[in-house]
Amino acid sequence: MLEDTGGPQDKRACAGLDPRGKRSMNQPGNGAIGSIVKQFTGRQAHPAVQFVKYSIAGAVATLVDVLVFYVCAWMIFPALGNDDIAVRLLSLPVRAVSESLRSRNFVIDSIIAFLFSNLTAYLINIVWVFTPGRHRRHVEIALFYAVSVSSIAIGTGVGWMLITVLGMSTTSSYVAKMVAAVMINYVCRKYLVFRG
Structure with missing residues (x-):
C-alpha cells in the first residue's frame, strides 16, 4: 500500500479542487473546454x-x-x-x-x-x-x-x-x-x- 505523504492541498489538487476547495478549471476533461467556453461567453x-x-x-x-x-x-x-x-x-x-x-x-x-x-x-x-x-x-x-x-x-x-x-x-x-x-x-x- 502507498503511503499518503501529501497534505490537504495535495488531496484537493488530486480531486480537481483548487487550494480553496473549489473545482479547478484546469482539470483534465473540463479545463480546455471550460476555458474556451469561458472565453466565448466573456470579454477576456x-x-x-x-x-x-x-x-x-x-x-x-x-x-x-x-x-x-x-x-x-x-x-x-x-x-x-x-x-x-x-x-x-x-x-x-x-x-x-x-x-x-x-x-x-x-x-x-x-x-x-x-x-x-x-x-x-x-x-x-x-x-x-x-x-x-x-x-x-x-x-x-x-x-x-x-x-x-x-x-x-x-x-x-x-x-x-x-x-x-x-x-x-x-x-x-x-x-x-x-x-x-x-x-x-x-x-x-x-x-x-x-x-x-
Missing part, C-alpha cells in the same frame, strides 16, 4: 479566440450588409446587371441601367448597407468581442465610425474602379470591397479603438 479571450469571435461578429454584420446591399441594388437603386452572378443564381429580374448609373448606384447602395451593418458591428463588438473603455464613449464611437468610414471608402473606391475601369461584375466588386474593409477594420479596432 486569447487572441485566437478573440479573432474567432470577431469573425463571427463580422459574419453577422456582413450578413446584414449583404442583405441590405442586394435589396437596395435590386429594388431601390438598381446596380445589378443581367450578367451578375447574384442575378443568375437567384433568377432576379433586373432593370437595365447604364454603367455610369450602375457604378453610382453601387456607391449609394454601399453607403446604405454600411450604415446598417456598422451599427450591428459596433453593438456586437462592445458587448462581446472587445473591451470598451480605451477612450471615452463618444471618442470610441467616433473612432469606430472613422475606421469604418475609412475602410469602406477604400473598399468602395476599389469596387467602383473595378466596375468602371475593368468592367467587372457588381458581385466581384462587392467581394473586393469586403475583403479590403475586413482587413483594415480588425487591425484598427483592435489596436486603436478598443482595449485589444
Whole structure:
C-alpha cells in the first residue's frame, strides 16, 4: 500500500479542487473546454479566440450588409446587371441601367448597407468581442465610425474602379470591397479603438 505523504492541498489538487476547495478549471476533461467556453461567453479571450469571435461578429454584420446591399441594388437603386452572378443564381429580374448609373448606384447602395451593418458591428463588438473603455464613449464611437468610414471608402473606391475601369461584375466588386474593409477594420479596432 502507498503511503499518503501529501497534505490537504495535495488531496484537493488530486480531486480537481483548487487550494480553496473549489473545482479547478484546469482539470483534465473540463479545463480546455471550460476555458474556451469561458472565453466565448466573456470579454477576456486569447487572441485566437478573440479573432474567432470577431469573425463571427463580422459574419453577422456582413450578413446584414449583404442583405441590405442586394435589396437596395435590386429594388431601390438598381446596380445589378443581367450578367451578375447574384442575378443568375437567384433568377432576379433586373432593370437595365447604364454603367455610369450602375457604378453610382453601387456607391449609394454601399453607403446604405454600411450604415446598417456598422451599427450591428459596433453593438456586437462592445458587448462581446472587445473591451470598451480605451477612450471615452463618444471618442470610441467616433473612432469606430472613422475606421469604418475609412475602410469602406477604400473598399468602395476599389469596387467602383473595378466596375468602371475593368468592367467587372457588381458581385466581384462587392467581394473586393469586403475583403479590403475586413482587413483594415480588425487591425484598427483592435489596436486603436478598443482595449485589444
